[in-house]
Amino acid sequence: MLRKFLVLSLLLGCFAVTFGQREKVLKLPNFDKPLFHYGFYLGMNNNGYKVSYKPSFVDKPDIEVTSSIGFNVGLIADLRLHNNLNLRFEPGLMSNTKTLVFNHISGSNETIKTREVGATFLHLPIILKASTNRINNVRPYILGGVSYDYNFSSNESSSDDNFAGKFRTKTSNFMYEIGIGVDLYLNYFKLSPSIRGVFAINNELKYDNSSPSQWTDPIDFLGTRGVFLHLAFE
Structure with missing residues (x-):
């Protein structure tokens, strides 16, 4: 997952350098002056799980996790704190599907x-965005923040567990995310592609009702690890 993030970040950086060298006519020269501005975003994600184990009756636990490409969509509220620092609230929906195979x-x-x-999240991140000075119509940035995620598909309140064929996770979760991106100033709006990594802070697993459970007893931590491709329109 880290390798994907680094490769995509490098490609984004190369694109930003090329775009900045080619563009000479300054577009949207006053865009960054207002205290507030708004926008929306679209994107894709590839979210899996990080799994760590603890001692249990299972001798050699082995859980394989695969994930499908999901989507992100949401709104942006941006507050300018400084010429090079912005505070952003980016509420949205995030959806994808993971498959767990218990090889043990x-x-x-x-x-x-x-x-x-399957998971559909209400994603509520607070982001700090630190930008360089504008170079023609390009402005690279880095970002980081934390989020509260509400999982509509968690099944946490269900009385059925893996003994009835249902894998459960927690409804309320906390994440942190880091990323790199670039603002591209176009004729009528600003396009901001970014690559982000998202990482769970808490254990998302809801343990089975009874023990021993060959599905959940070996798991010490199960948390989202993912990469986002994020396209903001502002």
Whole structure:
């Protein structure tokens, strides 16, 4: 996941340098002067899980996690704190699907060994964005922040667990995210592509009701790890 983030960040940086060298006519010269401005964003994500284990009755736990490409959509509220520092609130929806395969469970019954975990989150991040000075129509930046995520698909309140075929996670979760991006000043709006990494702070797993459980007993921590491709229109 870190390798993907670094590669995409390098490609974005190369694109920004090329764009900045080619553009000479200054567009939207007063865009960054207002105290507030608004926008919206669209994007894609590839969110998986980081899994760490603890001692249990399972001798060698082995959980394989794969994920599908999901989508992000939301709004932007931006407050200029300084010429090179902005505070942003970016509420939105984030959705994707993960598949967990419990390889330590013996037998060939895929219904027992496999859990598909669909997730739709209300994503509420507070972001600090630190930008360089503007170079023609390009302005690179880095960002970081924390978010509260409400998982509509968690099944936390369900009485059914893995013994009934249902994998449960927590409804309320906290994340932090870091990223790199570039502001591109166009004729009528500013386009801001960025690459972001998102990392869970708390354990998202809801343990099974009874023990021993071959699905949840071996897990010490299960948390989202993901990469976003984020396109902001401001």
